[in-house]
Amino acid sequence: MADAADSKSADLKSYGFKSHQPHHLLMCNRNTRSRVFLLYLKEIHIFSDYVYNNQEVYYFLGFKIHMEKRIIKFSPPDIGEDEIKEVCEAMRSGWITTGPRTKLLERRLAAYIETGRADYDTESEADRWSNRVVCLNSATAAEELNLRILGVGEGDEVIVPAYTYSASASAAVHCGATIRFVDIQKDGDPKTHMPEMDYDKLAEAITEKTKAVVCVDLAGIVCDYEKVFSVVESKKSLFTPKESDGTPLSDFSSRIQKALGRVAVVSDCAHGLGGSRMFRGEKKNCGALADFTGFSFHAVKNFTTAEGGAATWKQIPGIENSEIYKFFQLLSLHGQNKDALAKTKVGAWEYDIIGPWYKCNMTDIMAAIGLRQLDRYPGLLKRREEIIAKYDAVCDELGISHLYHHVPGIDSSNHLYLMRIPGIHEEERNELIVKLSEMGVNTNVHYKPLPMMTAYKSLGFDIKDFPNSFNYYENLITLPLHTLLTDEDVEYICAALKSVMRDGKEC
């Protein structure tokens, strides 16, 4: 028998296989062997002979084929040489904490989101405050500071979808506010299938105490902000802005609440950098839709600074952007009125502490990664979109429901691939996850609804009150979606998915 390890694709092509199809045979491990071969007999009709052994050597039409099992990571960071070089330069520069690279990243992000000028000048003092992006050490910090700038605190209520990650809600808890969870629409939004809040229930949940609603652009698909704004506008009569207690932050928050004159719309846009949606006839990027937005640059996100995040906001009538920017700086750096960079100016050592606040600034080492990620970001988004198209085709073929990342008027940032297997429950879903991982395909679940988590159960929430969230979660699997996946990896994942799905049907 000829050893065809190196030329297997060519050999198999002559029998009608496409070059990638040998990977399908990888599915033939001990447990699934017979069913997978059945699949091939059904689909291809040309198997004449095969032998299986523990070394994963197969015989196909007399040719010996060596097959490698692939290990597909769920979401490794895509860090290139440019990022590594920029980090080294930051480290050699003598400035590793918040400094010129962080300020430059803020400007470039503001230009990208279109909440600031496409102006990269880091030197001019006037320009320093003109953009509406503040880089921080996480989305959680951005989300908390967004609420603190808005003056959310004890006695206030914040509305959060039950179907999200903890940070969407914990930021409000940190501020001392009370969370009101709202269920999602049944099976998600009808166009995108994104597990989006039920906006009728949102309207019912708004009370005299509500100060903010948190919208989550989950998986990178942008929420219906037009609807959210119309709901909060319709409840304006219930809203009473907070009066200042005389401290600088309270003074400022009170002015913001009065200027808005309604419940604030806050976006948890941890997944959404690069997404966009039509808003009142105009295409707007994530970050330019809600009153305040928080992004995550955590290691698993599309765009990473290892850890990291950013806050941004829309222009508020009567409020200077520079004032908002300054309060973010104060809140993120001990309430200190000069950051380390400002203190380097001649004779400028002296500073004041305005409030006993927090410490969550971004470092220049983190920003160095971000600057080079941003150069590559359009290409990274495009690659994610290509992978999504391949997954969509397989899910459609298998009758699996999935997110629609691109529909008229909505363009996602292509962050997560959520799919839901019809007719199965939690236990069967978990079995599928195990089977996929035995084949080397690591998957995940985004998310287990918050009312199922200990912390939120302790606050009195019960998943029984959020049936749509539970139904959405119980048959959901998140496939690996990242830019280190090769075309062959994607084919392998699709073949594994087909295998476990058909395996299940034959049981």
Ligand SMILES: Cc1ncc(COP(=O)(O)O)c(C=O)c1O
């Ligand atoms: C929806 C959502 N919000 C917030 C966060 C928190 O992001 P970070 O880790 O940057 O604080 C995450 C992180 O995974 C998230 O998925």
